[in-house]
Amino acid sequence: MKLSIILCTYNNADSLRLTLKELSRCELSNIEEVELIVVDNNSPDNTSDIFKQVKSLYKYKINYIFEPKQGLSNARNSGLERAAGEYILFTDDDAKIPANWLQIYLDKIQQYNPDCLYSKISVVWEKPIPLWFIPEYRPFFVCLDYGNNDLMIEDVHHEFFGKNFCIRKDVLDGFGGFNPKLGRCGDRLIAGEETLIYWKLIKSRKKTIYFPDAEVGHRLKKREYEFSNMRKMYVDSAYSFFYLSKLTTRRTWGGRPLYPLKVSFKALLDHLSNLIVSLLKNDSRYVKYNKIQIAKHLKVLSLWIKNHAIK
CATH class of the missing domain: 1.20.1280 (Monooxygenase)
Structure with missing residues (x-):
């Protein structure tokens, strides 16, 4: 298997339903190349029911994992342990996924044979942009845009986000996965687990590619407008x-x-x-x-x- 998608979720069932439906509609030339692993990180809402409702929509393999230990890094590591793909593609339960997203990643993997690759992220404003918003807040809305050309990344100034990045499984395993002491945990909005992976990629001179063609959107939670x-x-x-x-x-x-x-x-x-x-x-x-x-x-x-x- 070429590609395992890992989608970790916590207490965001309504948005998860939308993302899972979008992923089910992704166009693939070979469905045997892809699997989706949904990791429920001890959600108190109806996340497991949502998974059951949409599972029949999928033509490619889809699995559900319940990870009781709170923390995004724990959830991602649980998915990583179960993944069968040569590459791991990460996204979130609030991502807006285009229909060509998976096939573009597969094509880019074929083109570059990279250790890591990632693409654009834009904000989906479903309500008026808050009056307090300024460009300096863009990284906290997980905006990512390094231009419209493919780039070979060799510096520490082009970091990716977990909503839209892909990495070789053996490389991530070699790094020890995600540090469980970093990353969001329940309502604690701590990050840094992706940063550490990015720095390790650069330090070890792994082949890391940015490309603009697989852009995903970020659907905002109600609180993110506050x-x-x-x-x-x-x-x-x-x-x-x-x-x-x-x-x-x-x-x-x-x-x-x-x-x-x-x-x-x-x-x-x-x-x-x-x-x-x-x-x-x-x-x-x-x-x-x-x-x-x-x-x-x-x-x-x-x-x-x-x-x-x-x-």
């Missing part, structure tokens, strides 16, 4: 940043990585200065933006002082 959710994502990202630094930074003091200390002090000075400018200009959007940046980096300093352990 500024309170953006603030939580920024503050929770302090944990990701600090944990990643502990895992990857060589220079330490008292068992603490020095890199986040340096970055956060500089960021605090910059955003305090920008906050004053935004207040003088009466620019409420950037007042909010600078305030949540300050909150994030104060949290980083708090984690550094406590030398917060990865749990």
